[in-house]
Amino acid sequence: MDTVADKQKREDSLNGVGCSRKRKEDARFIQGKGNYTDDIKMPGMLFADMVRSPYAHARIISINTEKALALPGVHAVLTAADLKPLNLHWMPTLAGDVQAVLADEKVHFQYQEVALVVADDRYIAADAIDLVEVEYEELPVLVDPHKAMTAEAPILREDLVGKMEGAHSTRKHDNHIFNWQAGEKDATDRVFDAAEVTVSQDMVYHRVHPCPLETCGCVASMDKINGKLTVYLTSQAPHVVRTVVSMLSGLPESSVRIVSPDIGGGFGNKVGIYPGYVASIVASIVLGVPVKWVEDRMENISTTAFARDYHMRGELAADSNGIIKALRVNVLADHGAFDSCADPSKFPAGFMHICTGSYDIPVAHLNVDGVYTNKAPGGVSYRCSFRVTEAVYVIERTMDVLAQKLGIDKAEIRRRNFVKKEQFPYTTCLGFELDSGDYHTALEKVLDAVDYKGLRREQEEKRANGELMGIGLVTFTEVVGAGPSKSCDILGVGMFDSAEIRVHPTGSVMARMGTITQGQGHQTTYAQIIASELGITSDEIAIEEGDTDTSPYGLGTYGSRSTPVGGAATAVAARKIKAKAKKIAAHLLEVSEDDLEWEVDRFKVKGVPGQEKTMKDIAWAAYNNVPEGMEPGLEAVDYYDPPNFTFPFGAYLCVVDIDKDTGVTDIRRFYALDDCGTRINPMIIDGQIHGGLTEGYAVAMGQEMPYDEEGNLLGNTLMDYFLPTFVETPKWETDYTVTPSPHHPIGAKGVAESPHVGSIPTFTSAMVDAFAHLDVTHMDMPHNAYRVWKQIKALGLLDN
């Protein structure tokens, strides 16, 4: 037999790393056979619905639940007064603040949770919430974060008055949450003072919502006989939820089981713990029956975890050739009424200090102030690592402004400032060690693919005809894979992740991870990693996640951490199994381990054809014929604490044509080159990139959570909130380079968030570019037709 061909055939049959294996998840999703939280039905289950505040800021004078309780089918109405004896009327947030579970004396934002009604069915519950009578006294409302720390601002958090030591810093004002800084202020200021050229640009990264198709919800079930609480909950971090529920309820962690069933998208919206969960759990404990609570769409958009709301100023100091000498970034962060950001504990502004981007910047200073306003809490990372979208936006926008000021092409200025290939690993002046990169190659590949010079020529002609055409360019670097537990923890739990792999006697595999898939395709890709490591076909490898009773402890899936951390744990656990398998193979073949070599799916005795044991042979032997002194079985667990983050990067280019009459923008072309290191499943990567670009398009071009002066949220339905369909979505062109991560066991970096992080500033870059010849340096998102038309009008470009 042709051994090369045979080897290739065996390799292919593994469906391992690098192949576009079809998603294992799709069969059930495409057939509508997924099992989501709202599909869970339990005997005797009751339904909860929430009474919410119509006001953004008001004192609660009284709550009368009598009429609601009198409605047949209503079992309970919980208010803060009911939770107070349990000390559960407030709960700790992941950011070191506290949040009201049910409004205690005051409401701080419109739609805040005031009372939970529990009834026989959803319909009775919905009628009952209308019968709960709440008397409010309206208070002055604070909407604008720029006014939060003024003398005349109303004080929002009466519970914090006088407590000037916050979780992260001293507070300067009762509406101040924290100040956080990175870099060297004085050194940076000195460079700015002496610089040949400086630019400064204010920009608002508006408030948006991740808006997963499945809203948040849970089914809490307290079994009073065995004392066990089971909660089905659509969570991106089920193990952390278990720990928090145990801490809040006083139940031993072994008596709490959290199950994340199929999840209909998370995008950061499902990391935190929400009042609805806590109130439902209390209701189940009190009533002794399962209680289901599921948000409707308006509740989801209005109350659970928004993203962004960063008011930023980016400043660059450079020489006349555009070589950057220093970066200064100031941020005013609107966190809403409670600080319930989901960031690693020591990073109240997430990884905003990745704002030095892909560039070799000698010195920088970042200053972030977080403030309270009368808006829903949140500040999660919507399809990005912690605040990385904001960081990439501010540096990429400010780079464009610098290029414009100096009259240097925006591709050229990036070329001049990139961290060079040979500089990696490169430590940024704000403290990240970029693991690997080849930015020049990525950029040139994109410019060639789209004929960048040709596009610029075309743009000149169009401008001469009075037409509006823009070219956007972004070269981003992300930081994902949180993270090394020496710097990253959540509530004190280090941000490692885990995998447990069991090889059965017949050579099939069951593996469980501490992460949880929510569209990423873990059941497909983790199996590919194991297949390549162990030489067992991925079709015989089952992946399970999300049940805290069975899977090893992990921090969950967000911030593109599954592949960098969970994927690493999977590879390392597989390697532990392989090491044991090698010992068994040596025993079976009666040779020393040193005489063995690995080939695809088997150990072979070097130089002795035919003397070999496949992984299947070894698996069988592991259960009946192991070397003396070795315990039987073939399993391994790995808790992987990464030595560093990973730093995916990319170069994106966008071409837009703007209709001057209407302000409508046509995304003519979008070219996205991503480098996520080793590619596990190219088809899934393409899908991830298409999804991320589409969500990026949504954010840049339409999504927004507009509040009026009274704190009313004006757009909380899908009529107003922009969720693009296939009709609106542009055509995406994708490309890649491969620069493996040197510290990751298989060199993979994570990919799902790059397209979101990278595309958003690309759209803005293109929109501004369409007006750049008219001295426009920046336009705030969303770039919807109405706002663009106003820009056109302000520039006097309308025909009449």
Place this chain on the structure above:
Amino acid sequence: MIPSCFEYHKATSIADAIAKLQDNEDAKLLAGGHSLLPMMKLRFSEAPYLVDINGIEGLKGISIDGDTITIGAMTTESELIRSDILQQYCPLLVEAAKLVADPQVRNKGTIGGDVAHGDPGNDHPAVMLALDAQLVIHGPDGERMIPANGFFLGTYWTALEEYEILVAIKVPALTSGTGHGYHKLKRKTGDYAVAGSAVVVEMNGDVVRDIRIGLTNVAPMAIRAEAAEDLIRGKRVDDVLLKAVEKAIVAACDPAVDLRGDEEYKSHMAAIMARRSIIQAIENAKE
């Protein structure tokens, strides 16, 4: 997103439906349900009694008799789009229906519901004005027919009297020298118009013999841009005239401010949509 309790009655005939409207206070007709049900789910509208007219025979279908096309009020948007008669003799309705909401809504939503609801954001009212449609109405006192022009009185307010039901719509078949256009600016699929405009022109060579311009969602109800029509009637259309027409349309608009835009933007967009529809209509008339 759960409505309050309501009673439901499936009407067996128009007379039955009218009787139920008379017998039950605040009863509402249920056609396609795609305007009414969301309002009930949001509890913006309390309808204690719904009279479902989906099962009534004879309220559906499209026929042509001489120069007149008759469309049953319960004909769905999807049925309008697929109709051979409309594609040949009234393509304006087909084009407008294609821009209504999304496929799911178009499969359930009806032309009669769209017209009778009185929502200025609905697409068909402006189309009815441009087509000079006649509306066939049944009530306790029998049948009457009234022109669409004058039917739309305000937001959720039409010339329908108490207990009356819109049963059919009559529109003229396209004749030689007639052209039409519909343009709608919307933020995304499924949205109401920022502004829309339906135009029908009758040409005499290069000269516009007659024109009707209907406007969507730029006033409390669908309106005719009569001042603009007067500018065009009897003229050859050129850029200078179109500029004047745009100004007249902006002046005719009185839109509500919402996230789609302020008064100025919406009024200007109505003018742009009208201009595009006029140009399209004149082009169509040549074919």
